[in-house]
Amino acid sequence: MPCRTTKDSSMCSPLFRIIALSTLFSASLASASNGRALAAAHGIPYPAVIAHRGASHDAPESSAPAYLLARELGADYLELDLQRTRDGVLVVVHDDALSRTSNVAERFPEREKSPVSAFTLAELKSLDAGSWFNQAYPKRARPSFEKLPILTLDEVIDIAEGNPDRHPGLYIETKIPNQFPGIENDLKVRLEARGWLDRPGRVVLQTFDRNSLKLLHEAMPQVPKILLLWVGNKGIESASGQDFAQSGEQDKAAFYARQQPKDKAEFLRWLDLAKQEGAIGTGPSATRTHLGEQSYSDLIQPWMNQASHERGLLVHVYTLDERVDFDKAMKAGVDGVFTNRAGELLRAYQRPVESEAFLLKRLGY
Numbered sequence: 001m002p003c004r005t006t007k008d009s010s011m012c013s014p015l016f017r018i019i020a021l022s023t024l025f026s027a028s029l030a031s032a033s034n035g036r037a038l039a040a041a042h043g044i045p046y047p048a049v050i051a052h053r054g055a056s057h058d059a060p061e062s063s064a065p066a067y068l069l070a071r072e073l074g075a076d077y078l079e080l081d082l083q084r085t086r087d088g089v090l091v092v093v094h095d096d097a098l099s100r101t102s103n104v105a106e107r108f109p110e111r112e113k114s115p116v117s118a119f120t121l122a123e124l125k126s127l128d129a130g131s132w133f134n135q136a137y138p139k140r141a142r143p144s145f146e147k148l149p150i151l152t153l154d155e156v157i158d159i160a161e162g163n164p165d166r167h168p169g170l171y172i173e174t175k176i177p178n179q180f181p182g183i184e185n186d187l188k189v190r191l192e193a194r195g196w197l198d199r200p201g202r203v204v205l206q207t208f209d210r211n212s213l214k215l216l217h218e219a220m221p222q223v224p225k226i227l228l229l230w231v232g233n234k235g236i237e238s239a240s241g242q243d244f245a246q247s248g249e250q251d252k253a254a255f256y257a258r259q260q261p262k263d264k265a266e267f268l269r270w271l272d273l274a275k276q277e278g279a280i281g282t283g284p285s286a287t288r289t290h291l292g293e294q295s296y297s298d299l300i301q302p303w304m305n306q307a308s309h310e311r312g313l314l315v316h317v318y319t320l321d322e323r324v325d326f327d328k329a330m331k332a333g334v335d336g337v338f339t340n341r342a343g344e345l346l347r348a349y350q351r352p353v354e355s356e357a358f359l360l361k362r363l364g365y
């Protein structure tokens, strides 16, 4: 309450301040305990450490060393983006095209910008999906990252199952699902075949696409699902009415940091949609303190998290990597964090963790 500007001086009294502060404090405690109880009801760890594309700060995203490292660090979930090859195999790739994270331009120059669905599994397996990381991040480069292959869903499952002392779950996003009709059912078939639908909370499904959420819910009603939230095109309507692509701006993170939902009702409408369509929680974006590539609009304000909890929805925020942001998010009442730095998040939660360099060496990288 900004007492310098209020017209009602009773609101500035010490007693009022104490009441207001204690109300705020108990609301945030109640919100946290709601989150913990909600997570437990779905078999989901609290607070959840979700290794975004694996331990992708320290190894090429969505690669074997990224997922192996996340598993060894002790992440609760290996996060992955699901797509499908031309010959029908489920694979793990984030972008619509392959040019950022592989040598597709060299290997298939005429198909550099083609979607993942235009390639067979054999073609994808012939790409080098590791060397780009060494060039992009020379300080974290390792010769063993060269020529790493793109992974199938089954190979990530093998990694998740590969250490009897570590049992990470899978946090699976249907990516651009309108390009892959039937992918929700394909996913169910693979998870069932691998025995991964046996334990509540072992798999969490996530999507930005409400139709895919509905199809996931029809295919796997018992599996927890998260609707990813976003301000902008096909997402929450923004107050500015602007779209980044049309804004003419250069700095994406600065643009998104200024975007907010049109009003409170618009944000609450999306929570209600998530719930109606079968989600047990939401995955809101966040603005990072130091902005950067994965910084978006702030959708984890305390009132937003509290409104989610009041509706029985969990909140797993994407994608934070720094202690300052982990602390802010937890204080605001989130129940889990997508992070490229699972080790740092585990350390922030005071969970035991070995060093990334040590583990990568032990894993043979």
Ligand code: G3P
Residues within 6 Å of the ligand: 052, 081, 094, 173, 206, 228, 283, 318, 319, 338
């Ligand atoms: O899945 C949550 C988060 O991963 C969403 O962003 O673009 O990294 O898949 P993105």
Ligand code: CA
Residues within 6 Å of the ligand: 079, 080, 081, 173
């Ligand atoms: Ca994702």
